[in-house]
Amino acid sequence: MKTKLLCFLCVTLMILSCNKENLEVHEELSSSSELLSKKKKAKTEKAETPDDSDCKACIVIDADRDPWGAIEPAGNFWWSLDNTNDWNVPSTYFASYGDGLTFTECHDGTAHISGTSMNNNGCKVTIDVWLKDKKSWAEWSADGGGHKKEGTAGNASNSEEMYFYIIDSEKSTIIAEGNCVDYQNNDITGTYSVEQRPDPNDDSTPNFGVHVGPGGANFDSNIGAYGLAGWGWLTDNTGARVWPIDFNFRIKCPPPSGGGCGETAYAIGNSDDEYTCFTDDPTLNANRWGWTIKMEETVGGATVKTFDIYAGAGQCDVSKGAFVGTATATYENGTVSIDYNLADGASLTEEHFYAGTNKYPTNKKGKVTLAPGQYSIGTGLSGDIYVIIHFGGVCTGGSTPDAG
Template sequence: MKKLNRIIPLLGIFFLISSCSTEEAASVNDTFNNVHSLEYNSGAVIVNSCKPEPISLCGGVNYVFWGLGTFWGGYNPDHNQLTYTEYEDGSVNITGSFNDNAGKQCTTTVDVWLINPKSYADWSSGGGMAHIPDNTCSNVNPEDLTYYLLDETRSILEVSGCIDGYEDRNGAYDVLHSPTDLSKGFQIGNGGSLFDEGSNLGLSGWMKLVHQDSGETWDSDFNFLIPCEPEKELECETAFARSTDGSNCFIDNGFSRWGWVLGPISEGQYSYEIYAAAGQCDINKGELVGTVDVDYNDGDVNVTYNIDNGYMVDETHTYAGYDMFPTTKKGKATVAPGKYTIEENLSGEIFVIAHAVVCK
């Protein structure tokens, strides 16, 4: 049995808006391309999602947000409606809303994207550094953190409902990476929230907000903990497609491992069941995990693996050729999946082996 570890860490985030000016903020789009490659998959699969929790500011006030001059935000569950989501491609989305706790009735709605996760070694080799203020109270080691860039093209923040002299904060803001030279980024890891006592997994990150109407800018900072449950360890098994009568077991042909050869087949379309963990070619010991479709037409062979819901396909290997089994460079027959290839310009009768590793 093969085990596939896909453990998603607990994370946290820090957001602070500490100063303001009317100077237009510079875009970092060009700098992104110069310092770090900008890569993400907008259609990525969600691998973890949960509601963040506020930090205690080194034993002081609880909050998830500080900014727009003076107010704190999201200091209790009723004021914090954020969601943290991590995707299979490594990108992170912070979305939702929180209210201030200074009586200004401001509601802040965010949709912030982080991309390009890098280890400390990769981040520092590209000119980046850790951002750990002198007043941090977290037990944090820069080498234990993962570093991200803020995706300006998809990130936005909006404030509404402010009263008592804070009306000018209302409106939509562009969200830009800070600093603009990308020497520092969002940080995720043990102690990463920086202002939570201990070494809880968290995130801290800096950005610049630009009011889309007035052009007023605010340096900003996000910080909170995210108690996501680690994704369970997946258990993986090898699987082979099998003809209806179960003929051509590898073991019956002198090999020590189990599995089946399909064929010989002539041109046409075929469908076979695929079994996992069927040791000794005994399907009563294994599990039916889907089907395999073989399309042999005009000398070309296309094989489609239709694996049932509840399983993840870790890898596939397919053989198609005139010989019953593929051969090594020395001409010896083998059933090792790493040696499987689909020969080109086939004609007449051929053999097929369809192998997969499936996990659940």
């Protein structure tokens, strides 16, 4: 009807003078069309730039590069200055400068590395690197992607706990200023674009992407700490790939009340003879920390046990971690149920529970695994059993257990 009305008005305007009512109708329709156009434009702009409420900004912590020490100083950014494998040259490592780096992750599958780093020669890099196409390990590996494990923490990480991104070369830049020189003392200051390395579109090379998760900072000795590793090229204004770069850093996400986020947490048993730390078990040769807890069956009734939960307790050292609550395991009728209560200021995004007659879970191939994504609670259980209670994406408020 609106189309017919407009046509009628146009004809009327050509033949007769419009009355006031028709003009008002025309103006109203034009205003409505204009408003609709503005709404569509606003919706498009929002999709291109995520709203702050849909993103989480986290602090970047330099990887300690343990155990290489002086030849590989702590840093978050590596820039090969001779375009080869000069990773034993201290000036190739850049550490937090000024406000340092920020890692921001958004719900639309993008992330952003931004801020400044500086090397020991006074070369400052301003990093504005965007990541896109977030995928789980199942999605990533199904597309042919790999997981590059190296260094101290990288070799101990589990692919199933990682998320993978690709560097968005259309949006990413790095600006170098100050005393920036290559191995021949040539000035290399300037603005560079950033591409993924190896090229994800080259079928002849592996596709590692940028991985994020527990143990993600390959060259950091804090085993299991949340972090990131990624590889790229700096390209010049002709598009030529001129310098290889790496990112390696830990990630801490403080909530408004303090504490940290992105941590891994496990429940610990109440006595030494009740639990075993993964890293202390000679049958495992594990680098991942956490505890398996023994529970005895109560014949004709339920076995109920309450355990403390600790986040960030690397090497099973609770003095390094934060108490985040308690978990209660109830063993009855051949299976186990888990309830938990979080401390004030604590929150989490993932939960994984194991219960079985074996000390540790096994994967589909029957091999022992500690990857939380493989955990399940058995049925038809009897006799002594073991439980593992894991939480991921934990935010802590810096709380400690109540005395007594």
